[in-house]
Amino acid sequence: xxxxxxxxxxxxxxxxPLQNAMVDVLTQHxxxxxxxxxxxxxxxxxxxxxxxxxxxxxxxPKMDGISLLEKLRNDTWGHDVPVIILTNLDPDADQTxxxxxxxxxxxxxxxxxxxxxxxxTKIQEVLNM
Amino acid sequence: MxxxxxxxxxxxxRRVVLFPEAVFVVNTNAIITRLDRQTFTMFGWANEQxxxxxxxxxxxxxxxxxxxxSAFQKILVDKNIYGLQCNAKRKDGSYLRISAxxxxxxxxxxxxQEIIIVVHDxxxxxxxxxxxxxxxxQLSEAQQIAHFGSWEWDIVxxxxxWTDEMYRLFSLSPQAEVNNDSLMAYVLEEDREKVRNFLSxxxxxxxxxxxxxxxxxxxxxxxxxxxxxxxxxDGNHKPLRxxxxxxxxxxxxxxxxxxxxxxxxxxxxxxxxxxxxxxxxEILLQQQTTNLTDTQKKYVQELYDASKQIVRTTNDLxxxxxxxxxxxxxxxxxxxxxxxxxxxxxxxxxIIVEKKxxxxxxxxxxxxxxxTDMYLLKTIFNQLISNAVSYTPPEGTVTMTISxxxxxxxxxxxxxxxxxxxxxKDQQEKVFSKMFRANNAKVKVMRGTGLGLYIVKLILxxxxxxxxxxxxxxxxxxxxxxxxxVPKPQKNTVKIGx
Numbered sequence: 001x002x003x004x005x006x007x008x009x010x011x012x013x014x015x016x017p018l019q020n021a022m023v024d025v026l027t028q029h030x031x032x033x034x035x036x037x038x039x040x041x042x043x044x045x046x047x048x049x050x051x052x053x054x055x056x057x058x059x060x061p062k063m064d065g066i067s068l069l070e071k072l073r074n075d076t077w078g079h080d081v082p083v084i085i086l087t088n089l090d091p092d093a094d095q096t097x098x099x100x101x102x103x104x105x106x107x108x109x110x111x112x113x114x115x116x117x118x119x120x121t122k123i124q125e126v127l128n129m
Numbered sequence: 130m131x132x133x134x135x136x137x138x139x140x141x142x143r144r145v146v147l148f149p150e151a152v153f154v155v156n157t158n159a160i161i162t163r164l165d166r167q168t169f170t171m172f173g174w175a176n177e178q179x180x181x182x183x184x185x186x187x188x189x190x191x192x193x194x195x196x197x198x199s200a201f202q203k204i205l206v207d208k209n210i211y212g213l214q215c216n217a218k219r220k221d222g223s224y225l226r227i228s229a230x231x232x233x234x235x236x237x238x239x240x241x242q243e244i245i246i247v248v249h250d251x252x253x254x255x256x257x258x259x260x261x262x263x264x265x266x267q268l269s270e271a272q273q274i275a276h277f278g279s280w281e282w283d284i285v286x287x288x289x290x291w292t293d294e295m296y297r298l299f300s301l302s303p304q305a306e307v308n309n310d311s312l313m314a315y316v317l318e319e320d321r322e323k324v325r326n327f328l329s330x331x332x333x334x335x336x337x338x339x340x341x342x343x344x345x346x347x348x349x350x351x352x353x354x355x356x357x358x359x360x361x362x363d364g365n366h367k368p369l370r371x372x373x374x375x376x377x378x379x380x381x382x383x384x385x386x387x388x389x390x391x392x393x394x395x396x397x398x399x400x401x402x403x404x405x406x407x408x409x410x411e412i413l414l415q416q417q418t419t420n421l422t423d424t425q426k427k428y429v430q431e432l433y434d435a436s437k438q439i440v441r442t443t444n445d446l447x448x449x450x451x452x453x454x455x456x457x458x459x460x461x462x463x464x465x466x467x468x469x470x471x472x473x474x475x476x477x478x479x480i481i482v483e484k485k486x487x488x489x490x491x492x493x494x495x496x497x498x499x500x501t502d503m504y505l506l507k508t509i510f511n512q513l514i515s516n517a518v519s520y521t522p523p524e525g526t527v528t529m530t531i532s533x534x535x536x537x538x539x540x541x542x543x544x545x546x547x548x549x550x551x552x553x554k555d556q557q558e559k560v561f562s563k564m565f566r567a568n569n570a571k572v573k574v575m576r577g578t579g580l581g582l583y584i585v586k587l588i589l590x591x592x593x594x595x596x597x598x599x600x601x602x603x604x605x606x607x608x609x610x611x612x613x614x615v616p617k618p619q620k621n622t623v624k625i626g627x
Contacts, residue, residue, distance in 0.1 A: 010278065015404075015405070017405035017408075017409070018401070018404055018405055021405070021408035021409055021412060022408075024418075025408075025412065028418065051279070053173050080131070080300060087626070088397060088400035088401060088404065089397070090447060110402065111401075111404040112400040112401075112403050112404045112440050112443070112444075113440065114405070114488075115408075115411055116408050116410070116411050116412070
């Protein structure tokens with residue numbers, strides 16, 4: 001169990017096929033992985049488990065990614081945790097999305113346009129691995 | 130003539146019946162008291178009861194009543210014979226043209242008693258009049274149903290003639306004064322320059338078309354008008370008149386916008402499942418995880434490639450809907466055209482080397498900066514370079530030139546020439562339309578979505594630029610883009626429910 005590289009990734013994503021694919025690949029790269037299926041669960045797990053990095057979807061039930069990010073950044077620990085936004089919304093397609101950039105995610109990636117490999121590379125980049 | 134009392138009239142009538150005229154006798158208030166049988170034939174009455182006691186003016190068409198009344202007064206006062214021509218109405222509503230002569234009969238004291246009016250039917254002119262009237266009425270009805278008005282501008286005297294529907298379209302009373310300046314006040318401010326250009330272009334080129342927005346003076350609602358014009362000149366090419374139409378197309382524009390929003394929504398929805406396909410295919414293809422045989426990998430690769438093609442198409446569809454809905458953000462910054470071109474070109478280094486394509490760049494020195502949105506500029510270069518490189522066979526040549534356009538003020542000219550497959554002549558006019566790929570392109574190159582050039586054309590339209598090309602099958606194509614130094618974004622959306 002513990003041949004992990006010591007980094008814990010929290011995946012907050014409501015579409016299970018996507019969540020599962022990310023879990024498989026990240027586990028393969030020896031990250032420890034926890035998951036949440038909606039924004040409310042995601043915020044709770046983030047504050048409870050303090051992951052090394054968060055992969056965050058935008059369109060989710062119970063609480064969307066933007067509201068989550070806003071609340072997260074108000075927390076002392078949450079203020080600085082690296083967040084990569086993984087969404088299928090176009091940037092700037094929605095006025096609200098422009099607001100996210102105020103809350104400083106490390107990257108904004110469009111899921112349908114990136115490979116899992118590219119996501120892993122980004123994570124490694126952000127964590128200086 | 131002056132002394133005939135009423136009861137000697139029957140003998141008068143008997144004499145007169147031999148003539149083709151009709152005779153009316155009216156009192157001093159123009160009420161018909163007697164008439165001969167010829168009037169029945171002329172006006173279509175069955176008997177006297179239908180008309181005796183009615184006013185003579187009831188027989189006359191509205192526009193001519195004033196004249197007849199004044200003639201009547203002249204007869205009463207001057208006691209002379211007086212005649213005129215006018216239009217009258219038969220019992221069935223059809224028109225006839227009459228020549229009427231009236232003279233007054235007074236009593237022994239000279240007090241007017243009655244007037245005899247002799248009427249000739251001079252209708253041969255009338256069928257034309259009736260036809261014209263009827264045609265006008267039908268036109269007016271048709272225009273009202275279609276929300277379509279027509280206008281005429283006498284340029285020399287600066288007078289306007291509008292059909293009824295024009296006044297309705299502009300929410301003006303039919304008595305309102307109409308001229309170009311007063312109308313400009315109702316045009317949405319952003320569209321006023323376009324309207325001015327429409328008029329001057331019509332004078333210069335002979336005709337013009339324009340869509341613009343009109344602000345209703347009563348409700349402040351915004352409506353879209355589609356306007357067309359044609360200019361008429363004299364022998365020295367001096368403009369004399371402009372004729373044109375205005376069509377309220379607000380509904381059509383709203384429908385178009387709803388369709389585009391639907392397209393945007395549908396395309397977004399597709400991204401989730403497409404991501405699932407792509408990521409799972411990616412995992413399957415990783416040797417260490419799944420150990421697929423080469424054959425199995427081949428099939429999975431086909432699935433993956435096909436799925437990526439759908440992603441490219443949906444991305445392009447989303448770009449198209451954002452452009453059409455005017456939701457494409459436009460953040461202008463000062464950029465070097467050459468630097469952006471080179472940066473985009475880097476993405477194609479690998480394929481250029483693979484295909485052994487000779488790519489030449491000719492950039493003028495001293496080019497000023499362009500002030501525009503970087504994403505849109507990159508999209509333009511991306512599409513042109515991608516097309517040139519994709520549709521040129523191995524060892525072909527592509528040349529990209531950036532300079533100042535010698536034929537336009539303050540405009541760049543970008544040209545990209547390839548020695549590729551070219552576009553067949555019979556397909557050239559469709560090149561910029563949606564989902565178009567030439568027949569020879571589809572055979573040679575798998576990847577295109579058919580939307581790329583349409584997107585570039587939309588981007589340029591929104592920025593005041595232009596794109597055109599020359600091409601010969603199996604020789605190559607050259608695409609030209611004219612881009613103003615400071616492209617101005619022009620909005621073209623309508624807010625639904627305004």
